[in-house]
Amino acid sequence: MNDALDVVLRLVAVLVVFLVFPLLVGQTEHKVMAHMQGRLGPMYAGGFHGWAQLVADGVKFAQKEDIVPADADRRVFQLAPAVALLPYLLVLIAIPVGPRGFVGETVDAGLIFVLAVMGIGVLGSLMAGWASANKFSLLGGLRTAAQLMAYELPMLLAAASVAMAAGTLSLPGIVAGYHWWWTLWQLVGGLVFFTAGLAELQRPPFDMPVADSEIIFGAYTEYTGLRFALFLLAEYAGIVVLCALTTVLFLGGWHGPWSGSAGWVWTLLKTAVLAFVVIWLRVSYPRLREDQLQKLAWTVLIPLALAQIALTGVVKVVTS
Amino acid sequence: MDYFHGYSVVGLVAVVGVLFVSVAFASGRLLRPVVPTPEKMLTYECGVDPVGGDWAHTQIRYYVYAFLYVIFAVDAIFLFPWATVFDAPGFGATTLVEMFVFIGFLAVGLLYAWKKGVLEWT
Numbered sequence: 001m002n003d004a005l006d007v008v009l010r011l012v013a014v015l016v017v018f019l020v021f022p023l024l025v026g027q028t029e030h031k032v033m034a035h036m037q038g039r040l041g042p043m044y045a046g047g048f049h050g051w052a053q054l055v056a057d058g059v060k061f062a063q064k065e066d067i068v069p070a071d072a073d074r075r076v077f078q079l080a081p082a083v084a085l086l087p088y089l090l091v092l093i094a095i096p097v098g099p100r101g102f103v104g105e106t107v108d109a110g111l112i113f114v115l116a117v118m119g120i121g122v123l124g125s126l127m128a129g130w131a132s133a134n135k136f137s138l139l140g141g142l143r144t145a146a147q148l149m150a151y152e153l154p155m156l157l158a159a160a161s162v163a164m165a166a167g168t169l170s171l172p173g174i175v176a177g178y179h180w181w182w183t184l185w186q187l188v189g190g191l192v193f194f195t196a197g198l199a200e201l202q203r204p205p206f207d208m209p210v211a212d213s214e215i216i217f218g219a220y221t222e223y224t225g226l227r228f229a230l231f232l233l234a235e236y237a238g239i240v241v242l243c244a245l246t247t248v249l250f251l252g253g254w255h256g257p258w259s260g261s262a263g264w265v266w267t268l269l270k271t272a273v274l275a276f277v278v279i280w281l282r283v284s285y286p287r288l289r290e291d292q293l294q295k296l297a298w299t300v301l302i303p304l305a306l307a308q309i310a311l312t313g314v315v316k317v318v319t320s
Numbered sequence: 321m322d323y324f325h326g327y328s329v330v331g332l333v334a335v336v337g338v339l340f341v342s343v344a345f346a347s348g349r350l351l352r353p354v355v356p357t358p359e360k361m362l363t364y365e366c367g368v369d370p371v372g373g374d375w376a377h378t379q380i381r382y383y384v385y386a387f388l389y390v391i392f393a394v395d396a397i398f399l400f401p402w403a404t405v406f407d408a409p410g411f412g413a414t415t416l417v418e419m420f421v422f423i424g425f426l427a428v429g430l431l432y433a434w435k436k437g438v439l440e441w442t
Contacts (some may be wrong), residue, residue, distance in 0.1 A: 007332065010329070062348055063351050063352050065353050066348065067361065069361055070363075078345075085341070086338070086341065089340075090334060093329065104329075104333070105326055107327070111400070134365070149389040156396040160396060160403050163404060164403040167403075167404055169400060169404060216364070225352060226345065291440065294385070303427070306426075306427055309399075309423065310420065313416045313420070316406075317413055
């Protein structure tokens, strides 16, 4: 009975995090972008600095008409947002927040599980791009596919470097094995991982697949209402997951001064700082052109990731 | 036993997720208006009537990237199990050199592709 209650609590916790954290990131994005661009941002909904803007957006999305174009592949079109969204929920259960089992569920090959499941999310964009029967959507979907192929590799290789350093694939195990100098040792890998993750989320400056000035909104052009909202939620849930993963793999998760009883605060703090960086990058950099985007992945990130693996291997063998 | 327990919870999360999406879609159906008109159901193309067929012809320019990707993805599958044991007693430097030879082959392949101009988008 206690076990069942425990599992239910964990499921509820994961669902709550999944529904609340992306909204927090979204609201932060509104405000940070506004301040960085010297404007106000949403100020009215809810009274205090427009804190309820995203709730209002949600209400609006829920009551908008849901349009499926006559030419679209109906079933695939309707399913696509769910496929894009759910992988991020699944990933959240495996991310450790604090020591001593403060994690949704300890998955023994957590690193592989997380990377594999995150890859599924892109299928949602592909389904949307193909099923919309729209030229812009198709172009956006194909760009998404190309981007996934280019950036999945550096991400995998950088993650492999951490697995080598820790000697385990379990995410809590990786954090438990962390020492402060790992961040310096794995610095290149961390940068590669974070950059590649940004590209997989199609966040600026890697937002060629949804480039609004040339292909409307890429694969999501034909979506309205609730289904569109789910795609947006997937993007922000993706930011949360990417930042949490970078924290766990490269920044030592719950390690920090006075982390004895409040390690989870460090995890959340580091994740929040990274999310801020994600927003900052969006405001700071212009969009990469499609060929520049491919070139960056294949000629810069992959060689860097391979070099990091070599460094990790040599240091590990020499010191052991 | 522990192994299956871990993944059964993951399965439960998937169930919760599917439920969440189904409830969202079902309640959305109750909340939203449904007033389809032929104009609304048209494919969007900058506001004018769509020209030609639905799916445009596009060049798949990156099929060579796809080959490269498959090669490296297989490499990654080898890399992860190796990563957990390569510094264990009895492995050490030899194991490391073996993996370097393997990765070296891939790196040379990537260099060759680069030299051949495969990594150009256009």
